[in-house]
Amino acid sequence: MTIDQYLPPKRTIMTPGPVEADPRVLRAMSSPILGQFDPAFTSMMNEVMESLRKVFRTNNHWAFPIDGTSRSGLEAVLCSIIQPGDKVFIPIFGRFGQLLTEIAERYGAEIHTLECEWGQVFDPQDVINEIENVKPKIVAAVHGETSTGCMQPLKEIGKACRNMNILFVVDAVATIGGTEVNVDEWFIDAAIGGTQKCLSVPSGMAPITYNERIEEVVNARKKVERGIATSDDNKTKGNQPPITSNYFDLSQLQDYWSPRRLNHHTEATSMLYALHEGIRIVLEEGLEYRFYRHQQHEQALKTGVESMGLAIYVNHQWKLPVVTCVEIPEGINADGVRQMMLNQFGVEIASSFGPLHGKIWRIGTMGYSCRKENVLFVLTALEASLSYYGADIKKGRAMQAALTFYTSEETAKERG
Numbered sequence: 001m002t003i004d005q006y007l008p009p010k011r012t013i014m015t016p017g018p019v020e021a022d023p024r025v026l027r028a029m030s031s032p033i034l035g036q037f038d039p040a041f042t043s044m045m046n047e048v049m050e051s052l053r054k055v056f057r058t059n060n061h062w063a064f065p066i067d068g069t070s071r072s073g074l075e076a077v078l079c080s081i082i083q084p085g086d087k088v089f090i091p092i093f094g095r096f097g098q099l100l101t102e103i104a105e106r107y108g109a110e111i112h113t114l115e116c117e118w119g120q121v122f123d124p125q126d127v128i129n130e131i132e133n134v135k136p137k138i139v140a141a142v143h144g145e146t147s148t149g150c151m152q153p154l155k156e157i158g159k160a161c162r163n164m165n166i167l168f169v170v171d172a173v174a175t176i177g178g179t180e181v182n183v184d185e186w187f188i189d190a191a192i193g194g195t196q197k198c199l200s201v202p203s204g205m206a207p208i209t210y211n212e213r214i215e216e217v218v219n220a221r222k223k224v225e226r227g228i229a230t231s232d233d234n235k236t237k238g239n240q241p242p243i244t245s246n247y248f249d250l251s252q253l254q255d256y257w258s259p260r261r262l263n264h265h266t267e268a269t270s271m272l273y274a275l276h277e278g279i280r281i282v283l284e285e286g287l288e289y290r291f292y293r294h295q296q297h298e299q300a301l302k303t304g305v306e307s308m309g310l311a312i313y314v315n316h317q318w319k320l321p322v323v324t325c326v327e328i329p330e331g332i333n334a335d336g337v338r339q340m341m342l343n344q345f346g347v348e349i350a351s352s353f354g355p356l357h358g359k360i361w362r363i364g365t366m367g368y369s370c371r372k373e374n375v376l377f378v379l380t381a382l383e384a385s386l387s388y389y390g391a392d393i394k395k396g397r398a399m400q401a402a403l404t405f406y407t408s409e410e411t412a413k414e415r416g
């Protein structure tokens with residue numbers, strides 16, 4: 001039996017992840033494998049730590065990736081700090097807030113939540129009031145909710161947590177590298193990023209960072225594995241029960257990401273090459289310019305969508321700049337439209353979860369996918385497919401609106 005070589009079709013990916021990987025990242029991934037203790041490799045590991053600190057805007061010592069998709073980063077942080085019975089408070093404004101609950105619950109947390117309507121964010125003061133009531137050990141919150149296209153302001157919540165000596169954990173999976181995430185300024189104790197969204201690296205790693213407040217909790221649970229522990233290790237064992245996950249045990253991962261290089265898992269070599277190159281691109285572009293670029297393409301997309309006469313689902317101050325949710329016109333075959341975009345144009349946009357399923361499409365403008373030709377193409381494909389399915393839209397305007405936006409921006413730039 002022979003199997004044909006797999007050649008993926010060419011796509012324009014405009015979903016909230018995974019997005020198109022930067023070609024430079026794909027090239028880096030085809031580099032030869034190095035041993036995980038080879039100094040050529042470990043010095044690259046140190047560079048990844050150093051550059052991740054810049055991307056997270058933190059002075060934290062700990063900044064390294066967890067091998068696994070973004071939720072592995074969420075799980076590593078949560079399982080390393082939660083002990084059974086610990087109170088964890090989670091403000092939920094979409095599907096990924098629910099995910100934090102799911103993970104924390106499995107590690108035995110006593111869960112407290114506050115929910116708001118999907119499509120909205122919380123007034124930070126409401127969250128703070130509830131935190132004062134509950135007095136949790138940990139507050140875990142999502143920054144950019146890709147399920148609803150909203151972004152929660154975090155600084156006031158972070159500050160309140162710090163004042164009350166509560167650990168503040170943030171899912172910044174969708175926002176890192178696309179819009180501001182200021183770990184230190186916002187008093188975030190642990191933040192988790194994603195690769196396949198605004199960093200334009202394939203899915204499979206979760207960069208995290210955390211401070212001494214988290215490290216203290218982790219070290220109290222430290223245990224070095226049988227077979228590699230020395231007699232000194234057995235003397236310095238933490239006084240708290242060990243972390244219940246072996247793979248996600250941050251105390252062990254710290255030893256691996258420190259000069260001791262104590263063996264844990266085998267580092268995902270090619271993924272680390274990818275992350276190294278991905279972050280290099282982010283820092284080369286500059287965070288501020290990168291955020292500006294994401295905003296520009298978001299504007300162009302929004303202008304185009306609105307010119308068609310379609311409504312944007314979340315259009316308030318706290319819209320997530322890297323995801324634009326479009327309301328599906330009444331009576332339209334939503335899956336038909338999306339399939340036509342994919343099959344005829346090779347353009348992918350996302351449907352949605354839970355209560356929003358069938359109500360909105362979600363269009364991402366993230367990382368390498370966030371560029372002019374992609375925005376123009378997704379608008380073309382959307383308009384044509386909607387027209388094909390008989391939607392009552394204003395035809396021929398979207399492209400002109402986006403082109404006008406881009407050319408006037410370009411003229412403004414030329415004039416300086």
Ligand SMILES: *Cc1c(COP(=O)(O)O)cnc(C)c1O
Binds near residue numbers: 016144146171174194
């Ligand atoms: C995509 C996403 C995740 C999950 O990431 P995986 O890489 O699929 O594990 C978590 N949180 C948010 C906010 C996301 O957008």
